[in-house]
Structure formats: structure tokens, C-alpha cells
Amino acid sequence: MSLQNDLLLRALAGEQTERPPVWLMRQAGRILPEYRAIRSRLSGFKELVKTPELACEVTIQPVDLLGVDAAILFSDILVVPEAMGLPYELIEKVGPPRFPETIGSASDMKRLHAVDPEEHLGYVLEAMKMTRSALDGRVPLIGFAGAPWTIFCYMVEGGGSKEWSRARRMLRSEPALAEDLLDRITEATIAYLNAQVEAGAQALQLFDSWAGALDADLFERYTMPRLKRICDEVKGAPLIVFAKGAGWQMDRLATLSCQGLGVDWHMPVSEARMRAPHHVLQGNLDPSVLYGTEAEVRAATQRMLSDFGRGMHVANLGHGVYPDINPDRVRAFIDEVKQNAHSEGVN
Amino acid sequence: MSLQNDLLLRALAGEQTERPPVWLMRQAGRILPEYRAIRSRLSGFKELVKTPELACEVTIQPVDLLGVDAAILFSDILVVPEAMGLPYELIEKVGPPRFPETIGSASDMKRLHAVDPEEHLGYVLEAMKMTRSALDGRVPLIGFAGAPWTIFCYMVEGGGSKEWSRARRMLRSEPALAEDLLDRITEATIAYLNAQVEAGAQALQLFDSWAGALDADLFERYTMPRLKRICDEVKGAPLIVFAKGAGWQMDRLATLSCQGLGVDWHMPVSEARMRAPHHVLQGNLDPSVLYGTEAEVRAATQRMLSDFGRGMHVANLGHGVYPDINPDRVRAFIDEVKQNAHSEGVN
Numbered sequence: 001m002s003l004q005n006d007l008l009l010r011a012l013a014g015e016q017t018e019r020p021p022v023w024l025m026r027q028a029g030r031i032l033p034e035y036r037a038i039r040s041r042l043s044g045f046k047e048l049v050k051t052p053e054l055a056c057e058v059t060i061q062p063v064d065l066l067g068v069d070a071a072i073l074f075s076d077i078l079v080v081p082e083a084m085g086l087p088y089e090l091i092e093k094v095g096p097p098r099f100p101e102t103i104g105s106a107s108d109m110k111r112l113h114a115v116d117p118e119e120h121l122g123y124v125l126e127a128m129k130m131t132r133s134a135l136d137g138r139v140p141l142i143g144f145a146g147a148p149w150t151i152f153c154y155m156v157e158g159g160g161s162k163e164w165s166r167a168r169r170m171l172r173s174e175p176a177l178a179e180d181l182l183d184r185i186t187e188a189t190i191a192y193l194n195a196q197v198e199a200g201a202q203a204l205q206l207f208d209s210w211a212g213a214l215d216a217d218l219f220e221r222y223t224m225p226r227l228k229r230i231c232d233e234v235k236g237a238p239l240i241v242f243a244k245g246a247g248w249q250m251d252r253l254a255t256l257s258c259q260g261l262g263v264d265w266h267m268p269v270s271e272a273r274m275r276a277p278h279h280v281l282q283g284n285l286d287p288s289v290l291y292g293t294e295a296e297v298r299a300a301t302q303r304m305l306s307d308f309g310r311g312m313h314v315a316n317l318g319h320g321v322y323p324d325i326n327p328d329r330v331r332a333f334i335d336e337v338k339q340n341a342h343s344e345g346v347n
Numbered sequence: 348m349s350l351q352n353d354l355l356l357r358a359l360a361g362e363q364t365e366r367p368p369v370w371l372m373r374q375a376g377r378i379l380p381e382y383r384a385i386r387s388r389l390s391g392f393k394e395l396v397k398t399p400e401l402a403c404e405v406t407i408q409p410v411d412l413l414g415v416d417a418a419i420l421f422s423d424i425l426v427v428p429e430a431m432g433l434p435y436e437l438i439e440k441v442g443p444p445r446f447p448e449t450i451g452s453a454s455d456m457k458r459l460h461a462v463d464p465e466e467h468l469g470y471v472l473e474a475m476k477m478t479r480s481a482l483d484g485r486v487p488l489i490g491f492a493g494a495p496w497t498i499f500c501y502m503v504e505g506g507g508s509k510e511w512s513r514a515r516r517m518l519r520s521e522p523a524l525a526e527d528l529l530d531r532i533t534e535a536t537i538a539y540l541n542a543q544v545e546a547g548a549q550a551l552q553l554f555d556s557w558a559g560a561l562d563a564d565l566f567e568r569y570t571m572p573r574l575k576r577i578c579d580e581v582k583g584a585p586l587i588v589f590a591k592g593a594g595w596q597m598d599r600l601a602t603l604s605c606q607g608l609g610v611d612w613h614m615p616v617s618e619a620r621m622r623a624p625h626h627v628l629q630g631n632l633d634p635s636v637l638y639g640t641e642a643e644v645r646a647a648t649q650r651m652l653s654d655f656g657r658g659m660h661v662a663n664l665g666h667g668v669y670p671d672i673n674p675d676r677v678r679a680f681i682d683e684v685k686q687n688a689h690s691e692g693v694n
Binding site: 162267 | 647
């Protein structure tokens with residue numbers, strides 16, 4: 001079936017669209033009472049991720065309830081390390097995800113195996129197929145994965161960290177082991193993203209959430225070659241690479257063959273555009289703007305749209321929406337983008 | 348008495364020095380077995396901070412054992428919110444510091460009072476006097492404080508955070524309360540830094556560790572006016588402002604009347620220099636470089652020195668040294684800087 005709203009796909013193809021498409025990271029649930037109602041019936045986050053019917057339902061909620069121009073599958077970047085052999089735990093209301101076992105030495109690598117997406121991540125692919133069908137062409141469906149460095153951070157540290165110094169220590173002190181682990185993650189990620197496209201994903205995003213922890217040398221040596229491989233070997237859907245905190249590497253990211261690059265709220269849009277003149281840029285409103293009044297949200301959204309200028313832009317926040325944001329402010333953000341019809345276009 | 352090694356003070360005065368001075372953030376102890384020997388006899392970190400004789404001893408250790416060109420008083424940025432009325436807890440080996448009580452509303456502000464440095468922070472001033480005397484002019488003594496936004500983060504959130512979204516929420520949703528709290532921190536900080544100079548500090552550093560969480564608007568509205576006030580009202584010693592992660596604001600920071608600006612390892616040195624042509628720049632080796640081999644440490648140090656070029660540079664890491672770094676690698680870093688005598692100068 002043909003898409004009724006293909007704004008995102010046309011924008012990522014570099015076409016001049018009548019207005020920028022708009023969606024949010026972590027939009028799938030989190031802020032919506034309707035999402036919390038589902039969550040409250042379950043044992044936890046993992047049950048939601050692993051039950052395709054439920055993942056499908058919460059993926060579609062923001063399309064219905066917020067009016068975004070794309071759905072992003074409800075899942076987690078940590079499903080890939082789990083599929084590789086390191087299960088994660090997420091204890092509700094206790095804290096962030098944790099890996100009871102981590103990779104600290106060559107012998108720990110024995111815990112890992114190659115990923116067959118059908119066998120190890122079938123529940124995600126099932127959710128993707130079901131969601132694509134349930135969306136019925138209303139908006140495109142986005143798939144995603146974590147970038148190798150970001151997944152590496154969790155596999156080495158076992159949980160969150162401010163500076164990821166243990167992960168960076170491995171890059172510095174055991175480069176061969178680090179390269180091996182990064183390569184295995186890269187291969188799993190390529191297989192996983194291609195399988196997502198086969199299961200129905202119409203666009204993809206790669207989250208390099210901790211790219212900002214690396215200096216230029218480490219970024220160049222460890223990150224760039226793997227991002228390049230993913231961009232070159234994932235086929236069939238446009239790809240957005242979002243390397244949060246790595247604005248200083250935007251000129252390097254601009255050498256990738258992906259269609260879009262994410263921009264966080266730290267770097268000025270003009271600097272991002274200068275460094276990446278030929279990519280569609282996505283972002284970049286500070287999510288905390290949505291804590292302000294509706295008038296403030298609308299004014300800040302207008303400033304952002306004006307900073308990006310016409311075309312080559314996917315409107316989004318500069319990171320995921322925070323769970324305690326009032327959904328009405330999210331709607332004001334989305335509405336403000338939608339009202340921004342280019343004069344000669346159609347809203 | 349006159350200083351035997353006044354490299355840091357001459358460099359901060361803008362003089363061309365025979366080589367860059369070198370010191371490290373968190374150098375006071377942490378990596379040294381001699382420091383751990385003292386710590387193991389104590390109930391915890393706070394006992395060390397609050398006992399002037401011990402703070403003095405660990406402050407001087409890196410001068411003797413590592414050969415740095417400056418001593419930085421062993422203390423913590425959280426002594427200021429504690430002096431204002433919010434005590435912090437630091438439970439050994441359990442986790443990062445926590446504030447059992449935080450500021451979430453106007454009524455919470457009743458917990459706070461103005462800071463009289465002699466009355467509320469006398470133990471720091473006592474340690475400063477003792478250390479200045481014990482150093483006996485070998486190297487300059489650096490005092491420090493957290494910047495208002497960074498202290499605000501801890502007072503609002505109660506502990507560490509990745510994105511400080513609750514602190515940013517207060518800026519967006521309760522601007523008057525946020526301004527009031529930031530102003531009170533600013534006033535306490537000015538009084539505290541001036542008292543440190545009176546007690547013997549010969550240079551000062553202001554740590555804005557979480558400046559990178561703010562977008563340009565929030566940085567301009569909430570941070571810049573307070574940094575400016577501190578730079579203008581603290582007298583008697585050169586000041587280095589280190590706004591970590593805020594490299595995109597370097598052109599704004601360059602309008603401050605401080606002598607030095609810290610540079611983290613994320614932004615290229617050339618970009619920092621372009622944005623702040625008239626300030627002494629301090630930094631910026633990625634601390635994780637010190638996890639590598641001695642040859643790698645020396646090579647990376649050489650590249651950094653060459654990036655900064657001649658003069659207007661204080662050699663340092665781009666952030667604090669990690670506790671599990673081998674002290675020999677720290678010595679290699681320091682030694683490499685010291686060997687970098689400018690041809691016409693004296694090493």
C-alpha cells in the first residue's frame with residue numbers, strides 16, 4: 001500500500017517538502033497516560049519489548065495521540081548485546097539497565113556469539129511486521145539500533161557512566177580486544193538493521209549516544225570505520241546517524257553515505273550545516289524547552305525552524321523526550337512545525 | 348617569600364614562559380599509593396576534607412611525588428552548598444555524593460542562608476593557610492570552587508545525573524526561583540574565592556563541570572551573567588574558568604575578564620584558540636590517554652603541545668585524572684611537558 005504521509009521519506013531523499021516532517025526520539029510511549037496504562041499491567045519494560053502485540057500498540061500510540069509524521073518501533077538498543085550473549089536486567093523503579101556480566105578480557109569474549117536476527121531477535125522483527133501492517137500506510141515506520149561504540153560502552157561497563165572511562169581504557173590499553181568487540185557488534189548491527197528493513201522498517205536511525213566521550217583520535221580510529229561500514233552495508237531504507245555530543249566530528253560524519261545526521265542542542269545549527277552541507281539534518285530543540293509554557297515552546301520551535309532554514313531538515317528534539325514532560329507541550333511543538341508550511345507548498 | 352617556581356603565575360599573566368606550566372585536576376591524591384595510605388586510616392573523604400593537616404598533606408603529595416608546577420588544595424566543590432545549608436553525604440565505596448535534602452520549590456529556599464567563609468568554611472581556609480606555609484614557595488597554590496550552574500545542578504537533583512533534566516526543568520519552569528538560587532550560589536562563591544585568596548591561594552579555578560548540558564539560550568541567560576560577576580568581583584589572583592563540554596560557547600566565555608579558559612578534549616585546540624584569541628588556554632589531553640603505553644602518552648602529549656603552539660598555554664588534562672591511572676604514566680605526561688623547553692628559554 002502507498003503511504004498517506006511520506007514527508008519523512010521524501011525529506012530524507014533530499015526532496016524539497018512542503019514543511020519539515022516531525023517526530024520525537026522516545027516518543028513511543030513514555031509521556032502518554034495511555035502508555036502508562038499498558039505498562040502498569042506488565043511485569044516490566046522487558047515484557048513490553050518482548051511482546052510484539054504490546055510493542056506494536058505503544059509504537060502506534062504517538063501517531064494517534066500526538067500526530068507525529070513517523071512511528072519509531074518501541075524497543076531498546078540493548079537487545080543487541082543481549083542477542084550477542086550478554087543479557088541485561090532492568091529492574092523497575094530501581095535504576096537504569098545493568099549487565100550482570102560484562103566484557104573485560106579476551107576470555108570474556110567466549111560468552112559472545114554471532115547474531116542471527118531471526119533466531120535471536122525474532123520478537124523485534126515480529127513487532128516490526130505487526131506494526132507495519134497495523135499502521136496501514138498512515139506514516140513511515142522507523143527501525144533503529146545503537147552504534148557500535150555506544151553498545152561497546154554498555155558491554156564493557158555493565159551500566160551507565162558519566163565519562164565511560166572503563167570503556168575508553170579498553171580502547172587505549174587493549175586495542176586489539178576493543179577492535180574485535182567493536183567488529184562483532186558492527187556485524188550484529190548490520191544484520192539486525194537489514195533484517196528490520198526486511199520486516200518492514202522504512203527508515204532507520206543509528207544512535208551513537210556516547211560518541212561525545214571520545215576525543216578526535218579515538219573517534220577516527222574506532223568509530224568512523226564502523227559507522228562507515230554500517231552506512232555502506234545496510235540497504236533498502238534511508239539511515240540517520242545521530243552521534244550525540246560529537247558535534248566537533250560533524251565534518252567527519254558528513255563523509256558517511258547515510259542520508260541524515262542528527263544534531264543535538266549543544267551545537268549551533270549554523271555550525272552543523274557548515275560542516276555537513278549535503279546531509280539532511282535532524283533536530284535539535286533542547287527537550288527541556290518543553291518544560292516551559294506553551295508560548296515559550298512555540299517561540300523556541302519557530303527559532304529552531306528558522307535556524308535550519310528551508311528544506312534538508314527533519315524536525316525533532318535534540319535528544320529523547322523526558323518522561324515527565326506534559327504531552328500538551330509535545331503537541332504544541334508538533335503543531336508549530338506543522339503550521340510552518342512553506343509558502344508555495346501545502347500543509 | 349618569593350616563589351621558586353612561578354611558571355603558572357607568569358603564564359597566566361600572559362608572559363612568554365620558557366615552557367608551559369603543567370598540573371592536573373584531581374592530582375591531589377587519588378592516584379598515589381601515598382594518598383591511599385592516608386585515606387585508609389580515615390572514616391571517609393569528608394574527614395580528609397575537613398581536617399586541615401590532612402588536606403595539607405595530600406595537597407603537597409603530588410608536588411613531591413609527581414613534580415607538578417602547582418598545588419591545588421585538596422577539597423570538594425560541594426563544600427559550598429553544604430555551607431549554604433544543604434549537607435552532602437559521601438558513603439565510601441557506595442557511590443557518588445548525595446544531598447539528602449534538595450531545592451525543589453520556593454519553600455525549600457528557607458533551608459539556605461548566606462555564607463560567611465570564616466564561619467562556615469573555616470576548615471578550608473585553615474587548610475589553605477597551612478598548605479601555603481608548608482609549600483614554602485616551591486610552587487603556587489591553587490584554590491577553586493564550582494560554578495553556580497554546576498552547584499545548582501547538585502542542589503536541585505541531589506546527586507549525579509546524565510543530562511541534569513530536573514535542574515534544566517527548574518530553569519524553564521521556575522525561572523524566578525532558579526535565578527534566586529543561582530544568585531545566592533554566586534554570592535557565596537565570590538565570598539568564598541576571595542577568602543581563599545586572603546588565606547593564601549595564588550591562582551583560582553572555577554569548575555563549571557555541567558555547563559555542557561545547557562543550550563545556547565540557557566547558557567546566555569543563566570550562566571554567563573554569573574560567570575561575569577565572579578570574574579569581575581574576585582580579586583587578587585588570576586582565575587581560570589573551565590566550562591566542560593561547553594566548547595560551542597567558547598566565544599562567549601572569551602568575553603570574561605578571567606585570565607585562563609579550560610579546554611576539554613572534545614573540541615579541537617584550533618577551534619578553542621580561534622574563539623578565545625586573548626586568553627591563556629588550559630588543557631586538554633584526554634585523561635584516558637594515560638591508560639596507554641608510556642610511548643603513547645609521550646607522543647600524544649607532544650601532539651597536544653604542538654596543537655597549542657608557543658605560549659598562552661597551561662598544560663593539563665582535559666578533565667580530572669582517573670583514579671586507576673598508573674602514576675608512572677602521569678609522570679611521563681609531566682616529564683614530556685617539562686622537556687618541551689622553548690629553544691631560547693631555560694628548562
